Amino acid sequence: MPATRGATLLLELLKQEGVRVMFGNPGTTELPLMDALAVETEPRYVLALQEAPAMAMADGYALASGGLAVVNLHVAPGLGNAMGMLYDAQKAGSPVLVTAGQHEQTFNVTEPLLWADLPRIAQPFVKWAYEVRRIEDLPRAIHRAVKTALAPPTGPVFLSLPGDVLTASADIDLGAPSRVAARVRGDAQAIAAAAALLARAERPVIIAGDAVPQGGALPELVALAEALGAPVYDEGMASRTMFPSSHPLYRGNFARLPAVIRRLLEAHDVLLSVGGDLFTLSLPGQVEAVPDGLAIVHLDTDPWEIGKNYPVRAGILGDPKATLPELAEAVLQAMTAPQQARAAKRLEAARTEGEKGRAALRAEAEALAGRTPIQPLALMGAVAGMLPDDAVVVDESVSSGAGLRRLLRSDDAQSFFGLRGGGIGWGLPAAVGVKLALPHRPVVALVGDGSAMYTIQGLWTAAHEGLAVVFVIVNNSSYRILKQRANAMQRFAAQRDLYVGMELDDPRIDFVSVARGMGVEAHRARTVAEVRDLLAAGLRADGPTLIDVEMDRGFKPV
Numbered sequence: 001m002p003a004t005r006g007a008t009l010l011l012e013l014l015k016q017e018g019v020r021v022m023f024g025n026p027g028t029t030e031l032p033l034m035d036a037l038a039v040e041t042e043p044r045y046v047l048a049l050q051e052a053p054a055m056a057m058a059d060g061y062a063l064a065s066g067g068l069a070v071v072n073l074h075v076a077p078g079l080g081n082a083m084g085m086l087y088d089a090q091k092a093g094s095p096v097l098v099t100a101g102q103h104e105q106t107f108n109v110t111e112p113l114l115w116a117d118l119p120r121i122a123q124p125f126v127k128w129a130y131e132v133r134r135i136e137d138l139p140r141a142i143h144r145a146v147k148t149a150l151a152p153p154t155g156p157v158f159l160s161l162p163g164d165v166l167t168a169s170a171d172i173d174l175g176a177p178s179r180v181a182a183r184v185r186g187d188a189q190a191i192a193a194a195a196a197l198l199a200r201a202e203r204p205v206i207i208a209g210d211a212v213p214q215g216g217a218l219p220e221l222v223a224l225a226e227a228l229g230a231p232v233y234d235e236g237m238a239s240r241t242m243f244p245s246s247h248p249l250y251r252g253n254f255a256r257l258p259a260v261i262r263r264l265l266e267a268h269d270v271l272l273s274v275g276g277d278l279f280t281l282s283l284p285g286q287v288e289a290v291p292d293g294l295a296i297v298h299l300d301t302d303p304w305e306i307g308k309n310y311p312v313r314a315g316i317l318g319d320p321k322a323t324l325p326e327l328a329e330a331v332l333q334a335m336t337a338p339q340q341a342r343a344a345k346r347l348e349a350a351r352t353e354g355e356k357g358r359a360a361l362r363a364e365a366e367a368l369a370g371r372t373p374i375q376p377l378a379l380m381g382a383v384a385g386m387l388p389d390d391a392v393v394v395d396e397s398v399s400s401g402a403g404l405r406r407l408l409r410s411d412d413a414q415s416f417f418g419l420r421g422g423g424i425g426w427g428l429p430a431a432v433g434v435k436l437a438l439p440h441r442p443v444v445a446l447v448g449d450g451s452a453m454y455t456i457q458g459l460w461t462a463a464h465e466g467l468a469v470v471f472v473i474v475n476n477s478s479y480r481i482l483k484q485r486a487n488a489m490q491r492f493a494a495q496r497d498l499y500v501g502m503e504l505d506d507p508r509i510d511f512v513s514v515a516r517g518m519g520v521e522a523h524r525a526r527t528v529a530e531v532r533d534l535l536a537a538g539l540r541a542d543g544p545t546l547i548d549v550e551m552d553r554g555f556k557p558v
């Protein structure tokens, strides 16, 4: 084999790992790579106009494809720009190989322009961070990085790629990819202990997290939930579909404030978390989120999460897809006939309650549909009511999204993606990555006006790539959630009705002009009826469209 340059070798290795698309934003340190891409057509390079959207696109791609995503950034400022979105990817456990160009190693001692110790910057948010030192190490470094990103608990990894490694030439064997088989079955004793607790439970509840859709375990979770007659919530910040939303046991997102969590949990005697986050709170509270006496059973792929904040009665390390059938079987075995009868009654009652709750929510949304300016729930109801069965929703609607999960039909693991980490600016570019991973499904992004502005450049990539995504900008010309919370503090802001740093209305951002300026067809909607028409047109379009929805700016409780 003739000698190969490092940059070409890198592309060969990525191809060998099954990578077909890579996201990036180049600079001089990436030029050897861009040069190699002039002759190699795979992986295809998707250009983002800033590193934050590049990173979120990779995250969306990883979530939607269920596999690896790759992003290439430009030295320290490029990696720095991506850090907020890397945080989100880490929280979602997205297997993303983050790479960045680095100056030549003999040059770095002088501390050249844009240089910094890149692995140290990335370290807190990745499973492994390393600077490749020799071209000979590229195969081992790439294969290890990809293996590590994809092994449970999955997550981002980082490689710094010095210029001299990318421009060196050598005759090197590519080696081979490794994968860690993920279907780990939980410990038999722990499963038996969990089953005994669950069988005795009179009021069980389930919180489901990332590990469920990651392992494709939705049907297994449905079976266990039905056996227990237990309502199922998504964890407080859900990155995808954890449970079929049209199932009567589904109850939507769990709470994130300690007092609300406690109130919900007080109705139960046993909590089963299946990869569910217990609990990432959004604010501290005066009360403990978990009431005394609640027995917690936790099954997860990540031992760190088990018993992290609250002691568990049974902690099981394992893959939900592999473990839930055994747990369900053990529960049924452990249940007495009266216990089984009570579980069946709970299922029946939950079914009725679930259907009633959903119908009431739909009716409430419909009753608001005639109001102008548009009310949040009316928008969510209208969008949910119009989507085809195979639609995929990417949600960063922040304060306006209440009820969305229960209004939507999102029954398969790829039908919904949400902001898991809380670093806003994720949704718009994530939708670009989602569409690239799922080109045959309609993709609709619901994004707050404030959030959209962090990574608005993502629109250009959608136009450039000709991606038929419908971007719905939930435009209340404010950081409404911050106004809600400032108001709830009942101090100066509330007394003076003055919300410093939270008004985006002077001038109001004209997303129609912004989008058109980046080649995206765009229109404004002032009524729910207009939203419906524009959404129908957007779903028919073969390129990206944007709907700038003029929302009610109200934020005070009525």
Ligand SMILES: Cc1ncc(C[n+]2csc(CCOP(=O)(O)OP(=O)(O)O)c2C)c(N)n1
Pocket (backbone or CB within 6 Å): 084, 397, 398, 399, 400, 422, 423, 424, 425, 447, 448, 449, 450, 451, 452, 476, 478, 479, 480, 481, 482
């Ligand atoms: C990167 C980042 N910067 C700032 C914040 C703080 N923050 C949380 S929500 C929010 C406002 C979101 O505004 P918008 O998207 O318009 O949604 P709305 O609150 O109006 O529903 C801000 C600034 C954050 N979470 N992440």
Ligand SMILES: [Mg+2]
Pocket (backbone or CB within 6 Å): 448, 449, 450, 474, 475, 476, 477, 478, 479, 480
């Ligand atoms: Mg807003």
